[in-house]
Amino acid sequence: MLDLILIGIGTGNPDHLTRQAMKALNSADLILIPYKGSEKADLAALRRDICDEVLAAPVPIKEFVLPVRDPKIADYITRVNAWHDAIAECWLEAISSHGGATRVALLVWGDPSLYDSTLRIADRVQNTRLVRLEVIPGITSMQALTAAHRIALNALGRPFTVTTGRQLRDHGWPDGAERLVVMLDGDSAFQTLDPTGIDIWWGGFVGMANEIIRSGALADVSQDIIDTRARAKDEHGWIMDIYILNRAQ
Numbered sequence: 531m532l533d534l535i536l537i538g539i540g541t542g543n544p545d546h547l548t549r550q551a552m553k554a555l556n557s558a559d560l561i562l563i564p565y566k567g568s569e570k571a572d573l574a575a576l577r578r579d580i581c582d583e584v585l586a587a588p589v590p591i592k593e594f595v596l597p598v599r600d601p602k603i604a605d606y607i608t609r610v611n612a613w614h615d616a617i618a619e620c621w622l623e624a625i626s627s628h629g630g631a632t633r634v635a636l637l638v639w640g641d642p643s644l645y646d647s648t649l650r651i652a653d654r655v656q657n658t659r660l661v662r663l664e665v666i667p668g669i670t671s672m673q674a675l676t677a678a679h680r681i682a683l684n685a686l687g688r689p690f691t692v693t694t695g696r697q698l699r700d701h702g703w704p705d706g707a708e709r710l711v712v713m714l715d716g717d718s719a720f721q722t723l724d725p726t727g728i729d730i731w732w733g734g735f736v737g738m739a740n741e742i743i744r745s746g747a748l749a750d751v752s753q754d755i756i757d758t759r760a761r762a763k764d765e766h767g768w769i770m771d772i773y774i775l776n777r778a779q
Contacts, residue, residue, distance in 0.1 A: 532625070532661045533633040536648050538641040538668015541737035541770065542576045544583040546669045552584045554666050558635035560628045561589055562621060564596040572766060577637045590631075594624045614647055618654035639770070641668045645694065645713050671772045672711055674737035679745055681731060685709060685776070695719040703777065710775045718756050720775060725749035732773040734762050748775070 535554050540546025547555075555561070563577045574593060581591060597616040603609035625634055638648050642665050652663055672692070676683050684690045691707040695715025699722055704710070712719065720730060725748035732755050734742040742762060744755050755773075763769040 531632070532659060533664060534652055534655065534661050535633060535635040535664045535666065536638050536642045536652065537635055537666045539577070539580055539637045539639060540669035541640065541671055541674050541735070542580075543737045543739075544580050546674075546737060547580065547584060548666070548668070551666045551668065554664065555581070555584055555635055555637075556586050556589075558589055558633045560625065560631035560634045561591045562624050562634060562636050563591055563593045565593045566596050568767075572768065580637060590628060592624045592628060594620045596620070610647075614651050615654060617647075618651050618658075621651065621655055622658060638668065640670045643667070644670050644672075644692075669737070671713065671733075671736055671770070675731065675733045675743075675772050675774065678733050678736050678741060678743050679731045681774075683711070683774075690774075698722070708777060711772070712775065713772050715771070715773075718752075718759065720748060720773065721752055721756065723748070723775075725752060727778040729776045729778075730755070730773055732771065734759060734769050734771040735766075736770075736772065740766070 535558060537551050537554055539551065561581060563574050565574050578591065581589070597613060597620065599609050599613045603612060625631055636648060638646055640646065642648050649665070655661055656663065672683060685708065688708055690709040690711060691704050692711045692713065693704065694713055695717060698712055698715070699717065699719040703723060728748040729746065730748045730751060731745045732743065742758060744751050744758060759769060759771060
């Protein structure tokens, strides 16, 4: 029996780990860390820094090269499913290289339940061998963003919609929605909207030492956010950002 532990680590700040996450990490006998290439080497380094911070005793760490999506597959869902199949194979190969491992941990940005595919990849591993899955929740980037701006996630008595930059770009503002939380947006999809009456709260690297935040009327701060994001990405080689949009009714 293999125990596979998915540990939510927040946005990369070791202080975001819960006591439950720390205990789970210290119980592992193997930790898997994805390597996404030299431009995103910081992401692997941040995971290693977290391990250095919280591990009471050394635990073997195995890095694996994360596959990339096949651009020749035109359909998005098909392309992502093939990518997940390839990642599951990488997990299995990395685990097999440490034959004695029985408790394997993966450090997941934010929370494993929200816009992350680790649980879907774990399902594929469960289809190939006997696995007991454990999930440790983590602080989400939504929580880190609202804390940075010192705002509530929802307006009084009102719902909010969580979506992605791709959905916003391809389908526009969702019908009936007042407030949007937009994640996984590599192209600043807010610039495709008519900014009239829209406010934005944006954050890059939220919860981390190099956190950047901007807010205001979208018409006033849109270009500043786009320029700030581009500079930060050039400096670090990557950026994780998230934003909230609110449209007055």
